[in-house]
Amino acid sequence: MAKRDFPIEVTAPDIAPYRAGNTGIDYVTTFDSDRPGPHAMINAVTHGNEICGAIALDHLFRHDIRPVRGKLTLAFVNHAAYRRFDPARPRDNRRIDQDINRVWADDILDGPGDTLELRRARELRPLVETVDYLLDIHSLGTNCPALLLCTGQPKETALARAIGFPAHVILGRKRRSRKRMIDYGPFADPATPRTGLLVECGQHWARQTAVNALDTALRFLRGLDIIDQATLARHVSDRLPVPQRTLRITGAVELQSHDFAFRDEFHGLEHFPRAGTVIARDGDADIVTPHDDCILVMPNARAKKGMRAVRFARLVG
Ligand SMILES: [Zn+2]
Structure with a gap:
């Protein structure tokens, strides 16, 4: 599509x-x-x-x-x-x-x-x-x-x-x-x-x-x-x-496959209260939020294998 x-x-x-x-x-x-x-x-x-x-x-x-x-x-x-x-x-x-x-x-x-x-x-x-x-x-x-x-x-x-x-x-x-x-x-x-x-x-x-x-x-x-x-x-x-709000990056997802899709149309700064929430699929693997109160930073639905598709962050101030 x-x-x-x-x-x-x-x-x-x-x-x-x-x-x-x-x-x-x-x-x-x-x-x-x-x-x-x-x-x-x-x-x-x-x-x-x-x-x-x-x-x-x-x-x-x-x-x-x-x-x-x-x-x-x-x-x-x-x-x-x-x-x-x-x-x-x-x-x-x-x-x-x-x-x-x-x-x-x-x-x-x-x-x-x-x-x-x-x-x-x-x-x-x-x-x-x-x-x-x-x-x-x-x-x-x-x-x-x-x-x-x-x-x-x-x-x-x-x-x-x-x-x-x-x-x-x-x-x-x-x-x-x-x-x-x-x-x-x-x-x-x-x-x-x-x-x-x-x-x-x-x-x-x-x-x-x-x-x-x-x-x-x-x-x-x-x-x-x-x-x-x-x-x-x-x-x-x-x-x-x-x-101003300050967010600290906690991790990032680098794509392992050529078959990647987010679960929804994310633009960045979406907040997920619970760890383990599925946000995307990379090949056969689910990509989940790694911790509670996780915020998405710079999601890239166009990312290809080896590229960063999204970063995770938490609010620190
Ligand atoms: Zn630029």
């Missing part, structure tokens, strides 16, 4: 005006306030079909939102994949050769691999080395509320609280392989204050997802005191703070 897909409610902005930038790296612009302060970076289109971030950065550029202290870098990470976005086939341009958000380890960046995404990561790397605070904007395949993802370090939860948005903060685990940019060197090192967060703003092409992307970007900059309160108030969709 063909899986139902979601409508495209947003238009992918033309990012050609941002190609030249001012950093010597295509599609990367740094605004310097010439005042002391941190270097913040906001990334869009790390995955080419996740266009909410491009809409958010386009807004920041067009409305002259600039740092009042420190520096602000705006980057269209996988611009080559993004520029292939086709509303008729909106899932086909997540990447070109490989996922650029799985290569952020020194041995891979320094290794022999030669893909479009590796070349781009190597081009960005010297700049990333200078970043104090990173916000990497993404979106999801399901109709899920926005999620702020981190590796579970105290410096990350402190920044998440300073941002105060979105409502759900997901504490993951430190990765040993397939590293994302937020897992890269200093961001993963608890001895430095440098911090990376990843936001999943909602379903890839929903109107609200682009609103969430801009709201997160603005609140990130306000949380770091890089924009003032008046700028935030002018551009944010809702000035009221949201109560």
Whole structure:
């Protein structure tokens, strides 16, 4: 049975005006306030079909939102994949050769691999080395509320609280392989204050997802005191703070077969009070909730053998 897909409610902005930038790296612009302060970076289109971030950065550029202290870098990470976005086939341009958000380890960046995404990561790397605070904007395949993802370090939860948005903060685990940019060197090192967060703003092409992307970007900059309160108030969709809930990842399901199906249409954040509740079938095996008060995070009904189909979490705050 063909899986139902979601409508495209947003238009992918033309990012050609941002190609030249001012950093010597295509599609990367740094605004310097010439005042002391941190270097913040906001990334869009790390995955080419996740266009909410491009809409958010386009807004920041067009409305002259600039740092009042420190520096602000705006980057269209996988611009080559993004520029292939086709509303008729909106899932086909997540990447070109490989996922650029799985290569952020020194041995891979320094290794022999030669893909479009590796070349781009190597081009960005010297700049990333200078970043104090990173916000990497993404979106999801399901109709899920926005999620702020981190590796579970105290410096990350402190920044998440300073941002105060979105409502759900997901504490993951430190990765040993397939590293994302937020897992890269200093961001993963608890001895430095440098911090990376990843936001999943909602379903890839929903109107609200682009609103969430801009709201997160603005609140990130306000949380770091890089924009003032008046700028935030002018551009944010809702000035009221949201109560935040924190969830800790407790496990994940990697598919063992090519024959996988969830028991229901899950979008993420579904709550199951009892351990042992069947949520999916993988080949001949039931997949059950591993503990009481289990919450599903980022279910992927399109996952294939060897891929992660869902994560489990519990509420911790
Ligand atoms: Zn993504």
